[in-house]
Amino acid sequence: MIFDLHFDLECYLTEHRALKQRFHSLKRRDIKRHGDIPQFKASGYKLFVANIFPFTKNGKGRYQYRPLEFPELISKISRFKDWISEYDEFELIFTKKDLSQILKKKDKFGIILGIEGLDFLKDISELDKLYNLGVRCFGLNWRDDSNLSGSSTGNKKFGLTKFGKEVVRYLGSLKCILDLAHASEASIAETEKIYPSSVIFSHTGVWEVYKTKRNVKFALANRFRDRGFLMGICLVEDSIAKSGEINFKKWYRHISYLEEKGEVAAIGTDFFGTWFNRSIPEFRNAEGFGRILRANNVHPDILFRRAYNLFMKNLP
Numbered sequence: 001m002i003f004d005l006h007f008d009l010e011c012y013l014t015e016h017r018a019l020k021q022r023f024h025s026l027k028r029r030d031i032k033r034h035g036d037i038p039q040f041k042a043s044g045y046k047l048f049v050a051n052i053f054p055f056t057k058n059g060k061g062r063y064q065y066r067p068l069e070f071p072e073l074i075s076k077i078s079r080f081k082d083w084i085s086e087y088d089e090f091e092l093i094f095t096k097k098d099l100s101q102i103l104k105k106k107d108k109f110g111i112i113l114g115i116e117g118l119d120f121l122k123d124i125s126e127l128d129k130l131y132n133l134g135v136r137c138f139g140l141n142w143r144d145d146s147n148l149s150g151s152s153t154g155n156k157k158f159g160l161t162k163f164g165k166e167v168v169r170y171l172g173s174l175k176c177i178l179d180l181a182h183a184s185e186a187s188i189a190e191t192e193k194i195y196p197s198s199v200i201f202s203h204t205g206v207w208e209v210y211k212t213k214r215n216v217k218f219a220l221a222n223r224f225r226d227r228g229f230l231m232g233i234c235l236v237e238d239s240i241a242k243s244g245e246i247n248f249k250k251w252y253r254h255i256s257y258l259e260e261k262g263e264v265a266a267i268g269t270d271f272f273g274t275w276f277n278r279s280i281p282e283f284r285n286a287e288g289f290g291r292i293l294r295a296n297n298v299h300p301d302i303l304f305r306r307a308y309n310l311f312m313k314n315l316p
């Protein structure tokens with residue numbers, strides 16, 4: 001079974017044009033898109049953190065986005081939930097109980113709602129509203145610096161602002177998971193001082209293995225060891241290796257590095273979050289990815305168990 005810490009299913013709904021993937025029923029197998037129900041079945045997918053993308057296009061440029069206004073975000077979440085509910089195969093996971101129940105349900109997939117970046121946040125009370133709508137995984141940053149915190153690909157390289165600290169402390173009082181993928185080093189270091197629970201780096205590579213802005217330093221992440229943390233190794237080309245040198249072995253080096261250091265490697269593909277057109281064919285959809293994981297006997301702890309345990313510990 002696979003527990004994917006970062007699968008942007010919501011982006012498929014709203015950004016399929018930008019992703020250049022045809023939008024049609026998830027009941028049909030279409031290996032030109034990153035995943036669908038037949039692919040999930042074939043690959044052993046069971047659980048996803050499905051991230052809501054809290055930005056919208058702001059101009060013609062490929063990378064021009066602005067944070068959503070809060071009411072826009074709320075309607076995006078409900079649109080996603082409505083879409084998901086069209087399929088009997090999907091169940092939303094809000095609690096430990098939901099999580100353990102889904103394992104007993106054959107041919108059903110559990111979806112945990114996440115949000116990638118809190119740039120939209122203006123008031124702490126909005127976190128409660130999101131939590132009440134079922135969001136359980138909060139990503140501090142996306143690719144730009146925000147009012148809360150610096151991003152690893154931002155300009156200023158700062159850490160948490162005063163409001164950012166307030167938000168991190170507040171999230172620490174909720175039963176949820178904080179996702180520090182995309183956060184700047186200073187943001188990660190400052191969060192470590194004030195956040196009491198487990199964190200994930202949902203979709204990343206290991207900086208010590210391949211040095212890019214996007215990748216997280218194991219040495220920094222490891223400061224969360226006493227509370228528990230996982231690094232979801234992603235399929236994003238820029239995180240794995242030099243373009244043209246991406247293959248399973250190169251990808252697995254990130255996993256083996258973490259396996260040597262302790263039990264913190266997990267999976268966080270970023271499917272539907274980017275293109276993957278420079279990758280090997282097996283990294284271009286859930287079905288191929290499942291096949292290559294099986295062929296290489298990747299351990300169930302990495303694929304599933306650790307992520308499951310971490311969510312069991314931190315969900316209400």
Ligand SMILES: [Zn+2]
Binds near residue numbers: 116
């Ligand atoms: Zn991302």
